[in-house]
Amino acid sequence: MDDRRSDSPVTAAIYAPIGDKALVPRIRQRLEDAIATGVLAPGDRLPGESTLASRFRVSLVTVREALQQLRATDLLHTRQGRGGGSFVAADSVQIRGLLESRIRALSRAEINDFAVYYRAITDAVLNTIAQMGLEQNLVGVRESFLRAVPQDGAAARSVQGGLDLRLAGEAQSVRLVHEQIRIQNEFGALLWMGLDDPDLRESIFSSHESMLDEMISGDTASAIEAREAAVNISLRWLLSRRNDAHRQERENN
Amino acid sequence: MTHIGKNVKTIDQKSALARVIQSITAWQNDVPETIDRLAEAAIEAISSDPRTVERQVEKVAFDVLTSTDRFAGAGIVSIHPTVTARARSLMWWVAQPAAGRSEPIPLDADLTELGTYQSGLEEIEWYRVPAATRQGHMTGPFVDYMCTDQFAFTFTAPVEISGELYGVAGIDMTVRSLENEIETLLEALSDNAILLANHNLVAISLDPRFATGSRLKPRDLETYSIIEVPGAALSIAVPH
Incomplete structure (x- = not known):
């Protein structure tokens, strides 16, 4: 050897x-x-x-x-x-303090890298569902997603996590599901902090609805685009919160 | 279509086909009887003393899972208030051969991490279909994340008392358990033969283009002769 x-x-x-x-x-x-x-x-x-x-x-x-x-x-x-x-x-x-210190501790690059990882997995999930011809299984996923009307950020994050996991499950891949569980455990809560804001929540969830509609109609590229829009809304919020926290820290010093 | 496709005409192929069918029939032979035993245990407990339903079903499920390695899971699922007031909705046990355990373990949907994402048991195919049709149903193959983390078929049948639905009884069988018996037999039929479930869902494909669990598109399906396996929700696809 x-x-x-x-x-x-x-x-x-x-x-x-x-x-x-x-x-x-x-x-x-x-x-x-x-x-x-x-x-x-x-x-x-x-x-x-x-x-x-x-x-x-x-x-x-x-x-x-x-x-x-x-x-x-x-x-x-x-x-x-x-x-x-x-x-x-x-x-x-x-x-509030806990949250701010957690966000402050992250670098911009780290937050962006979370998003890269999240995208890689969720893109793979949507592409796999389409390749396997299982788009119609999402009709049930869509129904239960639309039925859930979360009243606060925590409830919305649980709906978000549920949607991501169900989609990974529909791709019929044990490994993709495990990656999705890992994402949620590691930084799912952080990535979707923006769901605390009722307006952002509405835009994010309406993007998810378009994603599901596009998947069911067979347009995977548009579905991925809609999912991307939702991620960007939350990401932008997270990055600006991080900026605020750092600015405040500088001012205090 | 139960006729033998025009491509399956040599004597060798005919006997290969007969062996595939025979093997599938043997593979699922005990299914209805086993589900009946689970359902009967539940019905008896519900009718006499609903508090004992979990214990009674567990007894049968243990017996089912330890007497043969054919079944990966067994149990009852109920959303009926009479049952759920006194027992869990998901009374399901899983065999643990890989972990070297002889005793089946109860399936705890919360512990599988995925349990929380299931929006409602009644929406899942293995509950929904037998509840609606009041007939036995085979779901899958699908990756059973709640149970075995493997591709599996779930066979379920309604649990009824005087026409009222109390839930479904069922068992899980892994695709692997069928693969072992069928693969070589399929090879004798054609290098690209496929075993399909529920009309167009790929169960076992010798053609690597089609993954287990994927759905064969109509235009692909047209290029095969389809031979249905009598008494099973499975069919054999041989390329024209």
Whole structure:
């Protein structure tokens, strides 16, 4: 076996550390994002530690460490005994702060890269559905999407996530579905922050409706264009929020 | 069309075709009887003591899934208030051969991450069709994200008590379980033979242009002789 082969950049990537040490921050980030974006509301109770461990597929120690860090920053509090558990403690001021610091911490390039990744997967999903001749399966997806009338940003993000997952599912690809789940876990909540604004919500959702209509009528290119319009609306909002946060930081200094 | 296509005329092909049909028939032979057992357990529990429905169905589902490796999943799905007041909507169990577990595990839609995106069970084909037609139905092949993460067929039939629909009973069978038996037999028929489900959905295609789960367009379909498998929602397509 030629040793040089294991030194090439490609093979090096294969042997790169898996990074299980990063599990605690990742779990913490996931829960923080959920709190920041309102998916978990103040007063909500988290599942028990062992349930969390099995759902995240990590050890109990890892879960405890992540929860401990969230308690230390007053985002969670714990009540003992009957009816006890971990509760979301954050108030609205804290939540706003959390969100702003999360957005501020991202570079413009990072946000754009999220969008590139999201586009790559969602384009592939729409193209695959069309190639497989399964466009008519989207009639049901469209119906349930139109029936959902979310009243706030968190509800809208859950509809958004549901739509993306269902579309990935309709492409009949386990891998595309898993990529979509990964996207949602990593930055779905952030990418769709713009859904908090009722006007943006309306434009984004009407773009999604056109996307579904175009898919069903067999025009994949127009569907991708409509999806793109929705992403751009949210992206523009996110980038301008980031600018605001940075400007404020400069002014405060 | 149950006639044998004009391209299938040699004696070899005729016997190959007979073997494919025989193999499919054997593959799905136990399906109606198995679904009946699940439905009967549910009906009996609902009629006598609805609190026991989950336990009774579980008993049969365990027996079904452990006595043979033919079935990947089994259970009952109900949205009827009598049932959902006392049990979960999705009473479904999944065999775990790959994980080396002998005991089937209950399907928890919440834990599959995708459960939350299902807008309503009643809209899914394996519920919707038997609920509307009041007859057995084969759904698929589709990737069963809620269950096996594999291409699967789901066979379902209505659960009725005095004409009232209480849900559907059903079982899952993976496409892989059929592939193993059918592929070689299809090869003897034609290098590009396809096994189709529900008229135009590709189940197994020797022609790599067509992926499992995709739908054959009418203009493609026209280029094949279609032989329906008696008693199955499957047909064999051989190029003209």
